[in-house]
Amino acid sequence: MPRRRGRPRSPWTLQRRLVLTVVGLLALVSITIGVVSVVILRASLLDRLDVQLASAADRSGAVLGGGGDNDGDRLGDTPGSTYFGTPTANSILSGPAQPPGLLALVYDGSSITTGYTDDQSGAIEELSAQQVQQLADHVNQSAAVTVNLGGELGEYRVQAETSGSGTLYLVGLPLSGVEATAAQLALIITFVSLAGLIVVAIIAAWVVRLALRPLQRVTATATRVAQLPLDQGEVSLDDRVPTGDADPRTEVGRVGAALNRMLDHVDLALEARQQSERKVRQFVADASHELRTPLASIRGYSELTRRSGQQLPPDAIHALGRIESESVRMTGLVEDLLLLARLDEGRELEMEPVDLTMLLVDAVSDAHAAGRDHIWDLDLPEVPIEAIGDEPRLRQVITNLLANARLHTDAGTTVVVALAAVGDRAVITVTDNGPGVPEDLTSTLFERFARGDSSRFRGTGSTGLGLAIVAAVVAAHHGAVSVESVPGRTQFRVELPLATG
Ligand SMILES: Nc1ncnc2c1ncn2[C@@H]1O[C@H](COP(=O)(O)OP(=O)(O)OP(=O)(O)O)[C@@H](O)[C@H]1O
Ligand SMILES: [Mg+2]
Structure with a gap:
C-alpha cells in the first residue's frame, strides 16, 4: 500500500x-x-x-x-x-x-x-x-x-x-x-439528545482535563529532571513529584510514585558517582602532592652527582642527564595534575585585578626566548586592560597557549597575541598560521590527555593536559575559551571578566 x-x-x-x-x-x-x-x-x-x-x-x-x-x-x-x-x-x-x-x-x-x-x-x-x-x-x-x-x-x-x-x-x-x-417524537428526541451530547462533551472534557492535571505535573517534574546536566559535576537531584500526585491508589499516582522511586535510585547512583569521583580526585591530589618531594630529591641528587662526577664514565653522565630531564618533566606533570585536581575540587582562586597587558608582554617575551625560530607579534590596546583573577593561573593559561603555538607548529610560523576589551569582557586571542589542530582532535581538544598523535611531540614531552588546564582555569574565572582552526589559521580565544572601576 x-x-x-x-x-x-x-x-x-x-x-x-x-x-x-x-x-x-x-x-x-x-x-x-x-x-x-x-x-x-x-x-x-x-x-x-x-x-x-x-x-x-x-x-x-x-x-x-x-x-x-x-x-x-x-x-x-x-x-x-x-x-x-x-x-x-x-x-x-x-x-x-x-x-x-x-x-x-x-x-x-x-x-x-x-x-x-x-x-x-x-x-x-x-x-x-x-x-x-x-x-x-x-x-x-x-x-x-x-x-x-x-x-x-x-x-x-x-x-x-x-x-x-x-x-x-x-x-x-x-x-x-x-x-x-x-415524527414529532423523533424530532424532540433528536434535539434533546443533541443538546445532551453537547453538555456531556463539555462536562467530559472538563472532567478529563481535571483528571489528567496530575499527569501534567508528573510530566513537568520529569522534564525538569531531564534538563539537569547529570553527566558531570556535583548535581543534586532534589526534584520529586508532589506527594499528592504520587498516591499509589490512583493510576496517575502510580506513575508519579514510580517516577519518584526512579529518581531516588538515580539520586543514589549520582551520589555514588560523585563520591567515587571525589575519592579519585582526592587520590590524585594526594598522590601528586606526595610525589613532589621525592621528585625534587631525584632531580637534586642526579644533578649533584652529574656535576661532581669527573670520575664517572660518559654513559653514566648521559644517564644522569636523562634522569634529571625526565624528573623535570614528571614534576611538571605532577604539578599539572595537582592543579587540575584542585580546580575540580572547586577550591577558591585568589581573585584580584590582574594587568593582562603586562602579563601578555612577559609571556610573549618568554615565548620569544624559547622559540627563536617563530615570529612573535603582540597586538595590545593603548590603555592597559585588567581582569579579575588569579595571576599565576592566568599566566599559566597564556603560557600553555603560547607553548602550543610554538610546539605544534613549524619553524617560521607567525604567532599573533592580541588583547581587547569587548563589553564587560577582556578578550585574549592567540593566532598562528601553522598547520591547525588535527581534525580528529577538535571535539575533545579541551579534555584531559587529548593530544595530537604525532610522535614528534610525544618525544618532546607532550602530555595533553595543557588545554585541559586552560579550560579549567578559565571556567574557574567564569570566562570562556574557544578555538577556530583550519590549516593556515588557528585561533584560541579566551574571555575573562574585566576588572571594573
Ligand atoms: N596551536 C596549535 N596548532 C596545532 N595543534 C595544536 C595547537 N594547540 C594545540 N594543538 C593540538 O592539541 C593537542 C592538545 O594540546 P594540549 O596543550 O592540551 O596538549 P599538549 O600540548 O599535547 O601537551 P601539554 O600537556 O604539554 O600541553 C596537542 O597535542 C596538539 O595536537
Ligand atoms: Mg600544550
Missing part, C-alpha cells in the same frame, strides 16, 4: 479519545432509545387507529343496514340507525359519530360510490378512479391494511366489511396523524 506523504498525522491525545468515546457511546444509546421509542409509539398509535377503524366500520355497517358481518350486532342493530334506501358512501360519511377524515367506499352490487371528508373544508369529496383501483388491489376482508392513495390523501388504514344487507363497503382513516406524532 502506498504511504501517504507529507506531515504525519498527530496522534490522538488521551483527552480527545476519552471525550469522543463517551460522546460516541452516548450518541449510540440515544439513537437506540429514540428508534425504539418511535417504533413502539407508532405501533401503539396504529393499534388505536385500528380500534377506531373497527368502530367506524361497525357504525357504517349499521347505517347500511344489519351491521358488519362479524360484530354487527354490537352497534349496527341499534334501532333507528338502519338506512333504508340505496346505500352510498355519503350515507356512511354523514352517519352519526363518524371520526374526522373518514373515507368510505360502497359497492351495492351494481355501482361504486366513494367519498372522504376533507380535513380543511369539512366537505365530502370523491375518490379518483385510480385511488379506487388502489383500494381494490390491496384491501381484503380479514384485517385492516395500509394503502397509499397518493396525492393529498397519503396513507390510509383501510378495512373492508359486508353489511347485514349484503352490501360490500370499505372504510378508512388517515395515517397522517400517527406519522405526524411519530
Whole structure:
C-alpha cells in the first residue's frame, strides 16, 4: 500500500479519545432509545387507529343496514340507525359519530360510490378512479391494511366489511396523524439528545482535563529532571513529584510514585558517582602532592652527582642527564595534575585585578626566548586592560597557549597575541598560521590527555593536559575559551571578566 506523504498525522491525545468515546457511546444509546421509542409509539398509535377503524366500520355497517358481518350486532342493530334506501358512501360519511377524515367506499352490487371528508373544508369529496383501483388491489376482508392513495390523501388504514344487507363497503382513516406524532417524537428526541451530547462533551472534557492535571505535573517534574546536566559535576537531584500526585491508589499516582522511586535510585547512583569521583580526585591530589618531594630529591641528587662526577664514565653522565630531564618533566606533570585536581575540587582562586597587558608582554617575551625560530607579534590596546583573577593561573593559561603555538607548529610560523576589551569582557586571542589542530582532535581538544598523535611531540614531552588546564582555569574565572582552526589559521580565544572601576 502506498504511504501517504507529507506531515504525519498527530496522534490522538488521551483527552480527545476519552471525550469522543463517551460522546460516541452516548450518541449510540440515544439513537437506540429514540428508534425504539418511535417504533413502539407508532405501533401503539396504529393499534388505536385500528380500534377506531373497527368502530367506524361497525357504525357504517349499521347505517347500511344489519351491521358488519362479524360484530354487527354490537352497534349496527341499534334501532333507528338502519338506512333504508340505496346505500352510498355519503350515507356512511354523514352517519352519526363518524371520526374526522373518514373515507368510505360502497359497492351495492351494481355501482361504486366513494367519498372522504376533507380535513380543511369539512366537505365530502370523491375518490379518483385510480385511488379506487388502489383500494381494490390491496384491501381484503380479514384485517385492516395500509394503502397509499397518493396525492393529498397519503396513507390510509383501510378495512373492508359486508353489511347485514349484503352490501360490500370499505372504510378508512388517515395515517397522517400517527406519522405526524411519530415524527414529532423523533424530532424532540433528536434535539434533546443533541443538546445532551453537547453538555456531556463539555462536562467530559472538563472532567478529563481535571483528571489528567496530575499527569501534567508528573510530566513537568520529569522534564525538569531531564534538563539537569547529570553527566558531570556535583548535581543534586532534589526534584520529586508532589506527594499528592504520587498516591499509589490512583493510576496517575502510580506513575508519579514510580517516577519518584526512579529518581531516588538515580539520586543514589549520582551520589555514588560523585563520591567515587571525589575519592579519585582526592587520590590524585594526594598522590601528586606526595610525589613532589621525592621528585625534587631525584632531580637534586642526579644533578649533584652529574656535576661532581669527573670520575664517572660518559654513559653514566648521559644517564644522569636523562634522569634529571625526565624528573623535570614528571614534576611538571605532577604539578599539572595537582592543579587540575584542585580546580575540580572547586577550591577558591585568589581573585584580584590582574594587568593582562603586562602579563601578555612577559609571556610573549618568554615565548620569544624559547622559540627563536617563530615570529612573535603582540597586538595590545593603548590603555592597559585588567581582569579579575588569579595571576599565576592566568599566566599559566597564556603560557600553555603560547607553548602550543610554538610546539605544534613549524619553524617560521607567525604567532599573533592580541588583547581587547569587548563589553564587560577582556578578550585574549592567540593566532598562528601553522598547520591547525588535527581534525580528529577538535571535539575533545579541551579534555584531559587529548593530544595530537604525532610522535614528534610525544618525544618532546607532550602530555595533553595543557588545554585541559586552560579550560579549567578559565571556567574557574567564569570566562570562556574557544578555538577556530583550519590549516593556515588557528585561533584560541579566551574571555575573562574585566576588572571594573
Ligand atoms: N596551536 C596549535 N596548532 C596545532 N595543534 C595544536 C595547537 N594547540 C594545540 N594543538 C593540538 O592539541 C593537542 C592538545 O594540546 P594540549 O596543550 O592540551 O596538549 P599538549 O600540548 O599535547 O601537551 P601539554 O600537556 O604539554 O600541553 C596537542 O597535542 C596538539 O595536537
Ligand atoms: Mg600544550
